[in-house]
Amino acid sequence: MRSHLIGALALVVLLGIPALAQQKPPEKPPEPPAPSTQPTPPATSTAPEATPAAAAEPAALPACGDCHADQAKAFAANAHARGQVKKGEVANALCESCHGDGKAHIEGGGDKEKIFKPVGLLGSNKTCLSCHGVSNDRISRHAGIHANSAAVNCLTCHSIHSSEWHAPHLLAKKQLALCDRCHMTQVSSFRNLPYAHKLGRGGMECASCHEPHGRPGAGSLRTTSAGELPCLNCHADKRGPFVFQHGAIAAGDCMTCHEPHGSSNPRRLKRATVAQLCIECHSPISGTTLGSQPPSFHNLSLPRYQNCTTCHVAIHGSNRDPQLLK
């Protein structure tokens, strides 16, 4: 236990000291490029009290909600509005934290050219990332594919004013419909193949296993809190360790045998019969790979031997049988 903590603390100190030595104040968030006015700095979740209160606004100006009633009403459930909606009224300052100073827009009778709209890759990223510009080991936009695509920006998936009511995190649609826009083949596997995780209902979504904002490593996979593959979050019994561990797991991972996105084969296996899956590794013809040869009484023409797990029931690993028979 002590070695765990020492290792972690050493890492903190090693990386922390040079950065702390700089002791620079946090950079000022970039301001949205309002066309003609100086925008109000974006409100941050760290300091909601810093957002100008409604009382600070010019009394003569009407409220944004007077014209944009639907958006104002929807903000009652919006995390951006926490503690700032009074009697159903959205303070103008709240709108201005993303849209910039609205005075010219209001005075111009709602002139659309006189208000900043954070759209597109640069617009949305500049506005959203002034508060949400996270980059750490859990989330790395830079390492992820989404942030490095011209096709995806924050507002591709999130909708600040008209998010899907049943989807958390201000998502524009439910996750499966959202991801389907680009990842049609993967979503089609979940929808159509007979053996697949039940996505879209019951709490399991694409983001249960993948970090959509990016994460270092293949597939931007989330990990368990102990750093393992996300499969082991639910399938705790497969973690082991086992005395007699199946080599496919010891030197590979779950995807050596299973298709997590759905399969035509029972148990989401990669092959139609268990024997076919097993024998492809367990044929050491060249003798340089990991995987032993089944003995000759395994007559693959008989149904019994077409399913190796009929006998080798502890296929993921066993504590008491080297042949994984129990």
Next chain:
Amino acid sequence: MNIKRFVANWLSLPILAIAMTAQAQVVPFDLEIGYRWLNLKGDQGMYRTQINERSGLLIRSFTLATSDFEGHTTLADRFRIDISDLGSGPAQSLRMEASRSGAYKLRFAYRSADAFSALPAFANPLLSQGIVPGQHTEDRRRRMFDIDLDLLPDRAITPFVGFTRNDNQGPGQTTYHIGQDEFVLAQNLHERDREIRAGASFHFASVSGQITQGWRSFRGTESLTLASGAGNGNEPGTVLGQPVTATSITRTDQTHVDTPFTNAFVSAQVSKRIRLIGNYVRLSADSNGSESESAAGSFASFAIGRFYTGLTESAASNAKNKTWRGGGRAEVALAEHVDFLAGYQSEHRELDGAALINTVFLQGITFAGFDRKDIATILNARNSVDRDENVLSAGISARSIEPFAFRMEVREAKQDVNVSPDLAEIVVPGSQSGDFARRIHTLDVNGSYNHAGLMFGASLRRDSADEPVFRTDFLDRNRLRVRAGWSTPKKLFRTGVTAERTTQSNDRTGIGYDSKLRQYSGEVELSPIEALHFRGSLSQFRANSNISFRVPQNFNIGESIQQEDGNAREGGVSYLKGPFSIDASVSRFRNRGTLPFNIDRNKVRATWDFKGKTGIAAEYDRDQYEENASLGNYEASRFGLYFRWRP
């Protein structure tokens, strides 16, 4: 705050939120609750394995979300509950979040998932005799609870604690090979996994990070008994003229695994353009197992060269897994939205296991009929696996050259595996142990274009490896993905296509592995008027793989061939006008691969909101599954009627 008051406060939150609807301010929520009926024709086992939606009461959905309590509570300034399919659903969930700015953030999640399997052909040694389903079945449920509490969120130091409970239990059926026959056992499994974690996030000037210390505890108990009527075993006939039968078999396996773990990362903005990120994870799992088994009957063993009338066995085992992973990454901003990325990740894993297995074969007699006595055997085994992986990567990403974006990464991964099996030689020695090293070079390039509703993206990934560890490991792999889409303003029309082709091969002598995967999808959406929406899609999925293998029964060289040839057609329409909405869809999936099957799905959902806050929703789902063997065919219709309340 005393405990009672704390609990009362929390219980009062949902009630308070609902009660507020009666007051001037309305807290938005949406509830659908009702009953679902199931009409099933055909194979119940296959239906339950694939879908498992049952008749019963159901909270189809519930969402309550607000950040505006109007001063009614000082406990939270944000609150959200989401419920999905709670009741008779095969996968159910409840999520709750409550928070107050600068004070705390609480998240609670409950998930439940049925794990049912009773397939006619899978692991069924008696399939040729027409006996279905197979003897490997399960009817279990997994329940998971997560609770996380962050204190003083977004402050310089944010302590947090969390707890996860994961229970998996229920009956099942399995087979057990003993005494030269195979017997069906009734199984009862209870697995309980607990995780407690605590730590802190910190943010000082330009340095932020998190450190988590956690403890996991897994307790598993599996009880097995000879199934009713299974005493004659699955194998007909005799062994050396003597029948093999069992009058009783009982076995209890217990496993305890304790796993402390540490997980930490630091992110430091060391200059305006450079960010360094370091991470470290370490876990140390210690597993202790005990088994007791007894069997009575008439058995044979070639290992001891005797018939025997019973067996008692006890086993004690211990296995350890020590894993650590650490690495660092640098993100250097070369220009605005142009970054250079480089990283190094190293992982080391040690698996060690030992088992002491004492077996007493009762009243053993030789095949010639002599030596009627007990025979004891002791198996003392020790195994180990060491695995190291080192990944070095570097890349560049450019996102600012609108409408284009570009990213390229090169990576080198080295894997070293050392396997030392002791007594794990499974009958035929060889290829159970040794040193295996593999080095993979990867080039990953992708680019995209997005302008005026037109989107195009392509990515290419090439991997080349020097050696395989498993026979199915590639030496060369190429993956090409192309995506394109076009949408008109105001969502009148949208179309998108994707194409993906992956090939991998290993042309080493004695392996000859070749695999091709091709997937193509296209979809169209049309909204001629705002209330009406049509959609349709086509997708095709083809996979071929072949690899040579040695046929066990005659040692000839054969070829394992796997094929998938599936195509899906989907279409749907939705109409939303005033208080009325309807959404209908039809899908057809055909697979002409190694395991041919057809799946037809039809869905209709209609809602009608009465004046104001209430309404009804009706759902109809029909799933028809057909396979060549027709053993698992089913047709399942579900009809649900739900009351809606949306203040």
